[in-house]
Amino acid sequence: MAKKTLEDCPPETLADQVVVVRVDYNLPLNRDGEVVDDTRLVRTLPTLQYLVEAGAKAVLLSHLGRPGGRPDPALSLRPVAGKLEEFLGYPVGFCLMTTGPQAQEAVQSMKSGEVLLLENTRFCPEDARNDAEWAEEISFGTKLFVNDAFGTAHRAHASTQGVADAVRRGGGDAVAGFLLERELRFLSDAMADPEHPFVTIIGGAKISNKIDVIEALLPAVDRLLIGGAMANTFFKAHGWAVGDSLVEEDRIDTAHRLMDLAGDKLLLPVDVLTAPSITSDVSTCVSACDEVGEAQHIGDIGPRTAELFIDVVGGARTVIWSGPMGVFELAPFRSGTFEVARAAASTADRGATVIVGGGDSAAAAVAAGVVDRITHVSTGGSASLEFLSGNEMPGVAALSDR
Structure with missing residues (x-):
């Protein structure tokens, strides 16, 4: 890796x-403010344990949700601190x-081997603006910044790049x-060789x-x-009716x-599940992709x-x-997604490299009960797409070169 790492x-x-340390503790909370998915938190433990065992004073920065640059008690990181503990x-x-003074005092009073989580960075509008003075404040005079937040590495924010x-x-x-x-290594290797x-x-x-x-x-x-609702747009490009389905006209x-560019590499669905509405108690039917009913x-x-x-994934x-x-x-x-998830897991079981790009795909792997069998499940859906697209990630570009 061309950038320096904690190693x-x-x-x-x-x-x-x-x-x-910039972490990504943008974790889902239930109505009682309890963490319901701690995957991203657990993935940061090796970094934090390394720092604590070395006797460092680890000051953690993270965002949670989209508070719009102002405090929102429902998006406080306090419950996350308890889960991390x-x-x-x-x-x-x-x-x-x-x-501010309260944060400065909390940092200055830390002892070796302690961990301190500061409040949601996005309670402050300066974060999303990548405000340089604010970034200087949250550096707390440190000589070492550790970015362990892949999920926000594609953002040019003060708490990542600044x-x-x-x-x-x-x-x-x-x-x-x-x-x-680890995220960068798996994705880089998959693209390079x-x-x-x-x-x-x-x-x-x-x-x-x-x-x-x-x-x-x-x-x-x-x-x-190609699957999901995005396939509907490809169907329309073929001239097929898609009923009342979501399409990007x-x-x-x-x-x-893209179909011309991909040629025979592209495999679109040949049939789909349709229903009068997308609800939890609806009856479905199977339709050929070029035979979707008008109100379906x-x-x-x-x-x-x-x-x-x-069959394709299996090989x-x-x-x-x-x-x-x-x-x-x-x-x-859910059947189609779960079947693909199980096929991906079985392929990984046979020694293939299987990378799931975070977000809904990761949630689907969890729901299908196969997440532990996948080679690598990314903690950043949008971030993984940015990386795979070849776009520069500001949070990575800002790291020190080796």
Whole structure:
């Protein structure tokens, strides 16, 4: 890796040092404010344990939700501090402020080996604006900034790019934590030297969100499987009716172009599950892709398509999956996504490299009960798409070069 990582920081250099760590604790909370999915938190434990065991003073920065640059008690990180404490097995301090005298005092009073989580960075409008002065404040004079938040590494925010720039200007280092390093390594290896057959599965609602990644992957992949509501736009490009299904009318020409570009690498669904509405108690029927009824909604790939996709995935040596095949959150439309998830897991069981691109795909792998069998499940859906598209990630670009 061309950027410095935490492995470049020997433990003896960290003792008694304030180390600012950007983590991604944007975790789902229930109505009682309890963490319901701690995956991203758990993935940061190796980085935090390394710092604590070295005797560093780890100051954690994170956002939660979209508070719009102002405090929102429902999006406080306090419950996350409690959950982190459970996993680490020792006290985790929490400060109600992100900057200012209270935060400064909390940092200055830390002892070696302690962990302090500051309040939601996005309670402050300066974060999203990448305000340089604010970034200097949240650096707390440290000589080491660790970015372990892959899920926000594609954002040019003060808590990702700005603080890294500030620390480097001050003569310090900005390095990747173990989570970020692992994410970049898996995705880089998959793009640079994939073992073939190389299969990519792209789903989700909108083709507009995936155009760059499709174009970037096409030269390397052997097969590109398309599912989810974005397939509807390809159907329209073929001239097929899609009933009342979601379609991006302004992207039909794009779908035409991508089909021409992909040629026989592209595999679209041959049948779909349709229903009068996308609800949890609706009855579904199977329709050929060119025979969808006028008032029908497409909610999932059909059984023949699932068999085709399973067969292709089963023969792969490298698989990248980004986006569900249907509305898997609802029972009538989860089969296609779950079948693909199980096929991906079985392929990984046979020694293939299978990478799931975070977001809904990761949630689907969890729901299908196969997440522990996948080679690598990314903690960042949008971030993984940005990386696979070949776009620069500000949070990574700002790290110190080796």
